[in-house]
Amino acid sequence: MxxxxxxxxxxxxxxxxxxxxxxxxxxxxxxxxxxxxxxxxxxxxxxxxxxxxxxxxxxxxxxxxxxxxxxxxxxxxxxxxxxxxxxxxxxxxxxxxxxxxxxxxxxxxxxxxxxxxxxxxxxxxxxPEISAYLLKKTSALQRQSKNDLKALLTPSETHIMKMISEYKSSKEIADELFISEKTVSNHRMNIAKKLNLTGKNSLLRFALDQSWV
Structure with missing residues (x-):
């Protein structure tokens, strides 16, 4: 096609x-x-x-x-x-x-x-070069204090947010965690709701802004 x-x-x-x-x-x-x-x-x-x-x-x-x-x-x-x-x-x-x-x-x-x-x-x-550069910049900020919003998430949601910050797709996250893409999508929706995030790529933007660890 x-x-x-x-x-x-x-x-x-x-x-x-x-x-x-x-x-x-x-x-x-x-x-x-x-x-x-x-x-x-x-x-x-x-x-x-x-x-x-x-x-x-x-x-x-x-x-x-x-x-x-x-x-x-x-x-x-x-x-x-x-x-x-x-x-x-x-x-x-x-x-x-x-x-x-x-x-x-x-x-x-x-x-x-x-x-x-x-x-x-x-x-x-x-x-890949941009991904590596941004991940390096994010790592340099990891010693800064965590945003209080992160405390709203469960350990599973926190782990998924870390994987999102590594530019992993829902399919890659599902494969790595041995869960379905539907489950990952549900997690993403729940996280976005808890963090009051809307719009395209909002989770990735938040993860990068907050230097997610």
Whole structure:
């Protein structure tokens, strides 16, 4: 089944190379390329696409700004952000918006196709280098005092939150704990309710913000 893509980057050579890498997979088809965020948003409104890939730093409208507007129109749209930055703040902003992929541009050749399939299936994908960096930054904060909200959770819920902070999917958590995905989903819903969290990726954002241990 063909997956139709919109890609956007303000560097023509990178944009051309990205298209070539993506279309090396016979099931992936780039139907429109855009040179800035504003053009990407307009193209999205004019074409039917399955996955969107946006550079984070673009003129006229950033990738995050374009992503936010696209998701207001189509909340379940799989969007992948390409970035040269490993900082925590833009990553957390991307999660808050509802972005499903966060790929380091220097690793786009090796990561982008896998990210597209993960996002298409509704799963979060991060370049391994970004995951390792963020986990290291989180570990550096682990000696800080725990947030009182953490005391509301059971040991099982605490363990699941730690696994969420390690970017593990519900399926990976279920497999590791020998429980069903449905049970993991129930735990996630209970945790979110206890912590008064709403929105996409809210548990992961909370886990990273609070340096979960």
């Amino acid at each position: 063909e997956i139709r893509l919109l890609i956007a980057d303000d560097h023509p050579i990178f944009l051309k190379g990205l298209k070539e890498v993506i279309e090396m997979d016979a099931d992936l088809k780039v139907i429109v390329s855009a040179k800035n965020g504003q053009e990407a948003l307009l193209s999205f409104q004019l074409h039917s696409v399955d996955v969107v890939v946006l550079d984070i730093d673009m003129p006229r409208m950033t990738g995050l700004e374009a992503a936010e507007k696209m998701l207001q129109i189509q909340p379940d749209l799989p969007i992948i952000i390409l970035t040269m930055h490993k900082e925590k703040a833009p990553f957390l902003k991307a999660l808050e918006i509802g972005v499903l992929g966060y790929v380091l541009k220097e690793n786009a050749v090796s990561d982008i196709v896998h990210a597209i399939y993960k996002a298409r299936d509704g799963d979060l994908y991060l370049s």
